[in-house]
Amino acid sequence: MSEIVKQKILLVDDEPDILEFLSYNLKKEGFLVQTASNGKDAIKMAIEFLPHLIILDVMMPGMDGIETCEEIKKQPLLKHSLVAFLTARGEDYSQIAGFEAGADDYIAKPIKPKVLVSRARALLKRFNAVAEFASHVDSHLVSIGDLVIDKERYVVTTAGVELSLPKKEFELLLLLASKPDKVFTRDEIYSSVWGDTIIVGDRTIDVHIRKLREKIGQEHIRTIKGVGYKYVD
Template sequence: MKKKETDFSQYKILLVDDEEDIIEFLSYNLKKEGFRVFTAFDGEEAVKKAKKELPHLILMDIMMPKMDGMTAVEEIRKIGALDNTLIVFLTARAEDYSQIAGFEAGADDYVTKPVKPKVLVKRIMALLRRSRKTEVAPVERNDITIDPSGFFVMKGTEKITLPKKEFKLLHLLASKPNKVFRRDEIFHEIWGDDVIVGNRTIDVHIRKIREKLGIENIKTIKGVGYKYEE
């Protein structure tokens, strides 16, 4: 019998959807792989469950009663204890603007329905595996210190916490100043080859980093990629 590469019984997943059959179906497939699964049927319940259980990953629908998924994610991202929680939207809404809004709200990934459960489970596994890999050496650039051990950025005396993907993207670019990273390199390093994301994903994350840090060091190289310029 082939030995599993990772013991997923240590991971807690919160499933959020207002359709009970989807919750049951996904719960069954995730529990079969060893995940500890919690459920919620609307955005308000999702925020409460997230605070209580502190899941490693949240799989979130968008169109739900009481509080929609976008609002729920924005509320969850305000909770410090959930800074490192991965959030994946699973929704029937495939429009570009919906995906952009999802990443701006704080999502790490965006998956459109329908999706085969085996593919979704493998995608979740890939996200969790990559989330365990952290760089150890802080990066200092001018008045900015990027500390991977705590997933935060110091700008002068101000401590700034970024969502995990934004942090990893900033750390990647700043770790090799003036090097131009091609878009496919960035996708490979930050999202991995087995995770599919939209073409605008990097652009959204770069814009958020610039806004939050108030820096102009990250330069766009049209048609190629990005670099951290010193």
């Protein structure tokens, strides 16, 4: 029997009591829940957690919910995540601003736990429908952490920044990222990227690895001495 994948919800509110109350009731219904108390932490947590649904308070100090939602919607890895605003404000302009920022729903608080769970499930049904459709559209994408590789456009996006890599650098990165933490031997890399019939110098892989590290970060490609290389998130 295949393992049931739990749906993930990120709660964002600057009031600890509300976070604790909502988190408790959602976890009790079987959801995986993470929390954040401000917009900046919410964006970082969302990229790491990749929630199916983000329930986001509008009125927060510093970066408010509207700004947070706008930043979340800019992240390639979060483009299918749904956002529901949670707020005590009922003015029309607040709701309009929320929907213009990319919100999918608007929940007024205080809210009863059963109603919250019901709204969350309704939204997540929408996520599942979108994700099922997107799985066909996005089959050409490889995503690990904040790295997104578009195999059709030959474009790499990391931390929201789009890079255009030379063909061999792109193919080398795609090979390593296709199986994170797998160690690819130098022979495997030569065969997959350059082909068995092409003779290249011993330092060719090293040069391409160095250039990739300069562009995507030194920490993502690890050298296994005497063996080869692997991609780590």
